[in-house]
Amino acid sequence: MAPETLQPRADSALPEQAMAPQPWRIHSVRPDVASNEVFSWTLYPEPGVEPGPPPAPGQFNMLYLFGVGEVPISVSAITADGGIVHTTRAVGSVTRTMQDLGPGAVVGLRGPFGTAWPVEQARGRDLVLVAGGIGLAPLRPVIHAALERRDDFGHVVICYGARSPGDMIFRDELEAWGARDDLDLRITVDRGTAAWRGDVGVVTQLIDRGGFDRRNTLAMTCGPEVMMRFAAASLERRGLKPEDIFVSMERNMRCAVGFCGHCQIGSQFVCRDGPVFPYPVMEPAFRIREL
Amino acid sequence: MNELLAILEDQPFFADMEPEHRRLLAACAAKLNYPADTRLMRDHEPTETFWLIREGQVALESPLREGCVTFQTLGPGDILGWSWLLPPYRASYDARALTELHTLRFDAGVLREHMEADPAFGYMLMKHFSALIVQRLQAARLQALDIYSHGGPGHGT
Numbered sequence: 418m419a420p421e422t423l424q425p426r427a428d429s430a431l432p433e434q435a436m437a438p439q440p441w442r443i444h445s446v447r448p449d450v451a452s453n454e455v456f457s458w459t460l461y462p463e464p465g466v467e468p469g470p471p472p473a474p475g476q477f478n479m480l481y482l483f484g485v486g487e488v489p490i491s492v493s494a495i496t497a498d499g500g501i502v503h504t505t506r507a508v509g510s511v512t513r514t515m516q517d518l519g520p521g522a523v524v525g526l527r528g529p530f531g532t533a534w535p536v537e538q539a540r541g542r543d544l545v546l547v548a549g550g551i552g553l554a555p556l557r558p559v560i561h562a563a564l565e566r567r568d569d570f571g572h573v574v575i576c577y578g579a580r581s582p583g584d585m586i587f588r589d590e591l592e593a594w595g596a597r598d599d600l601d602l603r604i605t606v607d608r609g610t611a612a613w614r615g616d617v618g619v620v621t622q623l624i625d626r627g628g629f630d631r632r633n634t635l636a637m638t639c640g641p642e643v644m645m646r647f648a649a650a651s652l653e654r655r656g657l658k659p660e661d662i663f664v665s666m667e668r669n670m671r672c673a674v675g676f677c678g679h680c681q682i683g684s685q686f687v688c689r690d691g692p693v694f695p696y697p698v699m700e701p702a703f704r705i706r707e708l
Numbered sequence: 709m710n711e712l713l714a715i716l717e718d719q720p721f722f723a724d725m726e727p728e729h730r731r732l733l734a735a736c737a738a739k740l741n742y743p744a745d746t747r748l749m750r751d752h753e754p755t756e757t758f759w760l761i762r763e764g765q766v767a768l769e770s771p772l773r774e775g776c777v778t779f780q781t782l783g784p785g786d787i788l789g790w791s792w793l794l795p796p797y798r799a800s801y802d803a804r805a806l807t808e809l810h811t812l813r814f815d816a817g818v819l820r821e822h823m824e825a826d827p828a829f830g831y832m833l834m835k836h837f838s839a840l841i842v843q844r845l846q847a848a849r850l851q852a853l854d855i856y857s858h859g860g861p862g863h864g865t
Contacts, residue, residue, distance in 0.1 A: 549855065549856060550855075550856035551856075578856075579856065580854070580856040580857065584856065605781070607851050607854070607856070609778050614806070615781075616765070616781040616783065617767070617778045617779065617780055617781045618779075618780040618781060618847060618851065619847045619850045619851050621847060621850070622780075622786075622847060625720075625785070625786075625843075626783055626784060626785050626786070627720065627785060640855075640856075641855040641856065643850065643853065643855055644850070644855055647846065647850055655720070
């Protein structure tokens, strides 16, 4: 059977109401690495703004800096009182400008858009999450959901790879997750330091250590594409079926509703048909150079 | 012997081997524990051994003038050591226990004799170790690419 793409949530922003950014205020800013290159904003809607449906794990919003530009940023958490947390790495003109904004600043927000991680599909099964670098951010809501309903899942294994110990994000939470008995957190870095006592090497080696039932596991992976490709290969080597592996893609999303075509990969619009895809849908694209 | 066989059956590296091949491997294995900081292999020194790590963590290190750099760590389920397989049978890095280690230690010198005498066994073991070496090579390449420095989900523009 041909793999099907995931369906966007029925209550996701619709095209006719999706193009106008709504004002949201930055309530707090948190640097996620010492250099502040990665930072998290917690946003709340301005008075009078009717917020859209709460984003599902894996969905993204378009964040608009007035007079600068707009970027797609995945949701990394939702607060108990409806605030939305976005974690961003400053790498381009818009995100570098974002880096300079502080609490009280107002930005435009539209969304949520796209497909979500299939958390419900993982109920009753082992759950393996493979994150690389800032790819942990779009997977964090899945971890929160799994911990809220811990009994709904079997073994929960988190494999996280970072460039160095100083590049690891959400350090407080990683520490808290690592201390739990009901969560198997595995962390590795590409380059250790003299003080680093954890694993060194690529994130795929953490998958190779197993600890999940290959016949009853759902895997979700997010990070650089080459990492996801190798992660999927490792998961398949461990016996997972390709259709039980999900990936989150990143492309130059502009309209976020599948009109403009900037984020098109083959027949798929990453903004509308993704960013979360079943691996078999994206696997052919991984093999095409420069796509 | 039965206990060692049961351990091998449970490990992915050995799981798909023929039972008689696993028996031969078990006959050349012994359970050995090491305290933290034990040096199991030293760069350039002869190696006649490989290990299945059952518990604990091992650092693979390259010795430099100013000390050692860890380029990979191994943990439970991982195989340590493949230099015994090909001439000159010398280690190409250091291996040091970071924690207390529980292992199965294999007498690779004896295994090599079995591989020469029984080509089917030799080919099987060579295939398994080749896959392991390829896996480590790919991992090293991925590591060298510095994949987290640019691009990736959530990076924005």
